[in-house]
Amino acid sequence: MKQLNIVIANDGANALIRGGSATYYGSVFYGLSYFTTYPYFKTLGNKYLYQSDVGEPSIKSPKSLLYFMSGFVSEYLALVLYFPFETVKVRL
Numbered sequence: 001m002k003q004l005n006i007v008i009a010n011d012g013a014n015a016l017i018r019g020g021s022a023t024y025y026g027s028v029f030y031g032l033s034y035f036t037t038y039p040y041f042k043t044l045g046n047k048y049l050y051q052s053d054v055g056e057p058s059i060k061s062p063k064s065l066l067y068f069m070s071g072f073v074s075e076y077l078a079l080v081l082y083f084p085f086e087t088v089k090v091r092l
Contacts, residue, residue, distance in 0.1 A: 023089050025085055026082050026088075027082075029081050030078045030081065030082040030085075033074075033077055033078045033082075034074050034075065034077075037073070037074040037077055037078070038071060041070035041073055041074060042066065045069070045070060046063070050063070050066075
């Protein structure tokens, strides 16, 4: 509480919400990029790894590795997009 009073006294109450818009927009871009790329990579992997012309899967392994890698790549891309907004938020 003492630190809160110091911040309000020195910078005003507006200092408590400074950087909020960067957080909001960063979260929107993060969520949008993750939840659009994850299903895309899952579908792409299913199409090319688990389907063949004969009608049987071309790979006889479980899909857990495909889902893991789809999540990993999607998370990486989302963090790359989120990083500039996080940097702005921290600097504010």
